[in-house]
Amino acid sequence: MENGAKEQLRILQSMAHCRCARHPITALAPDEVFVFGTDPNGKHKSSAAQLAIAKFGAKIGIAEGLAGQSYAIPVHKFKTDLMVEAVNRFLSFAISNPQLRFHVLPVGCGAAGMDPAFVALMFKRAIDMPNVYLCELFVNELSKYYERLKSASCERIGEVETFSYATNSPPRDKEDLVIGRHWVFIRTADGRLKFVCGKADDDFILKVCGWQNVVHAAAGFDEVFAVLSSGEFISASAREKEYETDLRSEVYRRYSIQSAFKEGYLEWCRSGSLLHGVKSVVACEGRFAAVKFDGSVISVSDRSGYEKPFDYDGQLERTCGNGVKKVAVGWLHAAVLDNGGHVTVVGEKEYCNAGAVDDWHDVVDIEVFGCYHSCIQTVGLRADGTVYHTLDCPEIDSWRNVVSVSCLSDRGVVGLDRRGHVLLAGDMPDVSEILKSWPPIAAIKGNYGTLVGVDKGGNLWVSGIKS
Numbered sequence: 200m201e202n203g204a205k206e207q208l209r210i211l212q213s214m215a216h217c218r219c220a221r222h223p224i225t226a227l228a229p230d231e232v233f234v235f236g237t238d239p240n241g242k243h244k245s246s247a248a249q250l251a252i253a254k255f256g257a258k259i260g261i262a263e264g265l266a267g268q269s270y271a272i273p274v275h276k277f278k279t280d281l282m283v284e285a286v287n288r289f290l291s292f293a294i295s296n297p298q299l300r301f302h303v304l305p306v307g308c309g310a311a312g313m314d315p316a317f318v319a320l321m322f323k324r325a326i327d328m329p330n331v332y333l334c335e336l337f338v339n340e341l342s343k344y345y346e347r348l349k350s351a352s353c354e355r356i357g358e359v360e361t362f363s364y365a366t367n368s369p370p371r372d373k374e375d376l377v378i379g380r381h382w383v384f385i386r387t388a389d390g391r392l393k394f395v396c397g398k399a400d401d402d403f404i405l406k407v408c409g410w411q412n413v414v415h416a417a418a419g420f421d422e423v424f425a426v427l428s429s430g431e432f433i434s435a436s437a438r439e440k441e442y443e444t445d446l447r448s449e450v451y452r453r454y455s456i457q458s459a460f461k462e463g464y465l466e467w468c469r470s471g472s473l474l475h476g477v478k479s480v481v482a483c484e485g486r487f488a489a490v491k492f493d494g495s496v497i498s499v500s501d502r503s504g505y506e507k508p509f510d511y512d513g514q515l516e517r518t519c520g521n522g523v524k525k526v527a528v529g530w531l532h533a534a535v536l537d538n539g540g541h542v543t544v545v546g547e548k549e550y551c552n553a554g555a556v557d558d559w560h561d562v563v564d565i566e567v568f569g570c571y572h573s574c575i576q577t578v579g580l581r582a583d584g585t586v587y588h589t590l591d592c593p594e595i596d597s598w599r600n601v602v603s604v605s606c607l608s609d610r611g612v613v614g615l616d617r618r619g620h621v622l623l624a625g626d627m628p629d630v631s632e633i634l635k636s637w638p639p640i641a642a643i644k645g646n647y648g649t650l651v652g653v654d655k656g657g658n659l660w661v662s663g664i665k666s
Contacts, residue, residue, distance in 0.1 A: 279409030568606035
């Protein structure tokens with residue numbers, strides 16, 4: 200990924216000097232085409248569309264395709280998958296017509312108000328197409344995108360990679376950090392998910408970045424789950440193509456439970472709407488739980504992961520007598536924090552150590568981690584700034600004035616105190632070395648071995664991304 204990012208950056212730098220769409224465009228050579236955005240009905244009300252009608256042959260009612268020396272792309276602000284398909288059709292048309300030069304305006308970024316960083320990703324294939332001239336805005340946004348990909352592996356200390364990233368939409372707390380196995384998104388103040396760094400399929404990134412009015416988001420191993428302001432629950436998987444391939448293989452046809460789960464998961468990812476009245480959602484590999492506004496919980500788990508599969512579906516729902524404040528989900532167990540500050544653990548009884556939390560009280564936040572039988576963790580932050588835990592980490596008992604906790608991986612736990620210092624417990628000498636270069640941190644979150652901190656200036660500090 201690093202070499203690919205460097206090469207794309209080199210091309211983009213060249214584009215900035217010799218392959219950018221002219222601005223303003225007042226005339227075209229015979230082999231040039233004016234590419235603009237319009238409404239899906241082809242009414243051509245935008246200034247760019249009006250110019251296309253006046254000078255370059257655009258026709259009212261033609262919302263997509265070539266007309267004269269203009270090419271219309273329908274803008275779908277609220278159905279971004281349709282716009283992605285339209286852009287892909289345009290790029291295929293450009294490939295089929297190498298004798299033409301296409302000047303692409305900031306499609307969708309004027310009156311429609313779409314995020315230029317998101318729309319620019321739709322045109323990413325054009326970087327390698329010499330007859331497509333992107334506008335300066337898109338070239339700049341794509342350059343930022345590839346800078347982040349390149350930065351994701353720019354420095355190594357031990358086995359951990361680290362870098363910092365300045366964002367103009369800093370997350371407000373750790374719940375706005377969405378961390379998967381190989382990537383990081385942040386939830387912005389306007390209810391969008393923005394890709395920060397890492398390795399993921401372009402279709403997956405575009406789908407997630409196209410969601411709007413997101414009020415809560417969470418990451419599984421390779422999945423993103425989100426709740427919209429309407430209470431709808433939506434999801435996307437970075438492994439969707441992998442699942443489709445698996446389903447066609449003889450191996451998975453012989454394991455009907457696994458195939459049924461994969462087919463069901465694909466249905467979740469494509470349906471766009473599964474649940475309603477959802478307040479928040481949490482996830483781990485093959486499992487998620489949704490907390491509803493009425494204090495109830497809906498949970499789903501993949502039953503195909505082990506020779507001795509377990510199922511805590513139904514267990515969570517029976518813990519809701521006092522109203523649920525938060526659920527934390529691991530691979531082999533889940534923890535429920537009720538409105539009274541008490542914690543209940545459910546799951547595989549042999550491993551989840553449920554009795555260890557019976558005496559916990561005044562808990563305001565919980566986190567869990569558990570991908571293997573040997574590393575089941577449950578951590579609870581108390582109102583007085585001390586921390587409960589089920590780990591063999593006595594240093595946690597000395598933590599004071601803690602405002603946030605998070606499970607980094609099977610290797611340990613991270614905490615954040617009121618002074619902005621990051622606290623570590625567990626076998627993480629490489630991470631400890633990295634933190635020496637971090638400034639005071641305002642919010643922190645760990646997941647799948649990746650640690651993300653937000654400083655008071657809104658900059659992200661990331662360690663552990665493997666791109």
